[in-house]
Amino acid sequence: MALITAEEIFEICRAEMPLVLDLGLEIEEIGEGRCRVRQPYRAAFVRPGGTISGPTMMGLADCAMWIAVMSVVGKAEMAVTASLNINFLKRPKPVALIAECRVLKSGRRLAYGEISLFSEGEEEEGPVAHVTCTYSLPPRGAP
Amino acid sequence: MALITAEEIFEICRAEMPLVLDLGLEIEEIGEGRCRVRQPYRAAFVRPGGTISGPTMMGLADCAMWIAVMSVVGKAEMAVTASLNINFLKRPKPVALIAECRVLKSGRRLAYGEISLFSEGEEEEGPVAHVTCTYSLPPRGAP
Amino acid sequence: MALITAEEIFEICRAEMPLVLDLGLEIEEIGEGRCRVRQPYRAAFVRPGGTISGPTMMGLADCAMWIAVMSVVGKAEMAVTASLNINFLKRPKPVALIAECRVLKSGRRLAYGEISLFSEGEEEEGPVAHVTCTYSLPPRGAP
């Protein structure tokens, strides 16, 4: 069972991470070690060629991993990204993006997971990007 | 010699990438296969703990590489990020970020480079993040 | 259906890649865009602490991806690794290693996939390492 709810995550964001709320992210599912997050489409994300910008996709993947980490270790908004590796596989459509995240390891100090990003409605055609990500966890007991 | 000027890059951004202009990026130096780009500090970039968000740093690195690639191959705004790997090394100060980018290889189809990110005024204390990045180049003759 | 058989792969190795045969790799399964490869345990792979060396795991993952790529594009032993990213998740036991590989994208010029490495008999306890890998494909028609 997830150790945090979508509502608790949004409370953290309201208090401390206005940028996430500004992006309009929606948590469609959350379970232990996994989540599905939706990034609505916005014209501002677009780059030459009509595709969604890389930083938009990286930000979504990073945020999905942050949520999935908290689903395993509980409220730990001080967890920080240690590394992130993204591979862009095909041009996303100008529609919403879906991030499917799965934690592959959660240790005492580090959590590691993978995130597949899809154009909404085209999940069967394969991911538009694939990300692996390591988070550094705060010492237990710390906020 | 760089095959594109800072002014030509801003013209591309004005016409096609308003997001870059919105971030307020400044090109401090540009040479063949290298550039130095400055991201002014903004409160909106901050995440819990008072540090600059990961996506902000990824976006800056990605943009610096895009500029450095064009310094080698000329106007090629259709070049797209194929992959990006970022390692966060220490907590950036709440000040401007500096990206130093260097192209390590520019081939027919791919360009690869590295980017070190520094807190402005603290370059001697080492990078706050280190990035490697591959760009996929459009066929020559294409825009 | 896989476009190459395990036997055809071993023929290529016999003719041109003695190093692979020396490692004693076994192809346990091969399907279109996926394979399962077994690396028998050898004392020479061990490093201080009794664990299997990183290069041994990287070599296995790289080889599994090479096989999975050929399952999609056919005989293409000239396909070469463009990049490989490995994360070591826990100490492997001194037993055989299993690589499960899945191609996530196979394009005209590049193929990208992921590989999970397990200690044999402990697949349920999660991977000991996770790898993502890009192969550069030879032009079609080339050997």
Add this chain to the structure above:
Amino acid sequence: MALITAEEIFEICRAEMPLVLDLGLEIEEIGEGRCRVRQPYRAAFVRPGGTISGPTMMGLADCAMWIAVMSVVGKAEMAVTASLNINFLKRPKPVALIAECRVLKSGRRLAYGEISLFSEGEEEEGPVAHVTCTYSLPPRGAP
């Protein structure tokens, strides 16, 4: 000043890592946070197309980072690779490989660095591969 000598490193290898000695690696230089390591050419490293195999290059880079880490933190043969990212930039010649390694951060728990690999005698033509690597450090006081 390096906190370990080349001779001390070879003693560790003789006692515990025969694989490294088998490869015939030579430490050409070692300083604080950097080293230059040479991998003599061997026919067994070759793969189809006459080029040196990826795993050979990964193993050399990993070993160079292990040495550079010990140059900063002292004898710490239990330091283990946490992640490694390699980009292959051009086909190496069938000659010796040179690894130039530089530690970019050495913290309490992790060390991060970069390694450029060159074909010996062709350093001016740029690296044949570029690697970034994170090592997990044993608690201080531990062997």
